[in-house]
Amino acid sequence: MENNIAFIDWQNLHLWTSTEKWKIDFKRFRVYLKEKYLINEVYLFLGFLDENEQRLYTKLQKSWFILIFREHNSNIKWKKKWNVDVDIVFEIMRRIKDEKDFDKIVLVSWDWDYIKLVNYLIENDNLKKILFPNKFFSSLYRKLQPKYWINLSLIDIRKKIEYKKR
Secondary structure (H helix, E strand, O other): OOOEEEEEEHHHHHHHHHOOOOOEOHHHHHHHHHHHHOEEEEEEEEEOOOHHHHHHHHHHHHOOOEEEEEOOOOOOOOOOOOOOHHHHHHHHHHHHHHHOOOOOEEEEOOOHHHHHHHHHHHHOOOEEEEEEOOOOOOHHHHHOOHHHEEEOOOHHHHHHHEOOOO
16 A cells, blocks of 8 residues: 655645635644545644634644744734745655655645746656646646646545535
């Protein structure tokens, strides 16, 4: 059985599902990742907001996400992109070099900043899939074989992972 890990760019996921007016149910999303891609560890990279967001952090941790924060000065927290891209690339490369305790990687983002990493992962047979939050993603990824990417907003996937008010 495969042992895969996932890396999620929270800002990309949150903002780009919001543009299509839907939200991720993180418990359902975690189950989806486990069942569909055999994910055992999920790293969620996000900017540290503040202590008032503790409910969100607790909810994510209860859904079995490993939170990796990028701290910023509280005066600029909503005015600046969190720039977790470098942190994600670094952590993936570190895991490949130092630990290699997994089979493949799933990346959740739409951002073109990851194209070199994605190409490297494909060349070294380390990429399981890149999951795009919606239909708008960099044209650089369209050059990849479709087996390497999928759009989370496709109706059959969205039904499985969308948050529904109870």
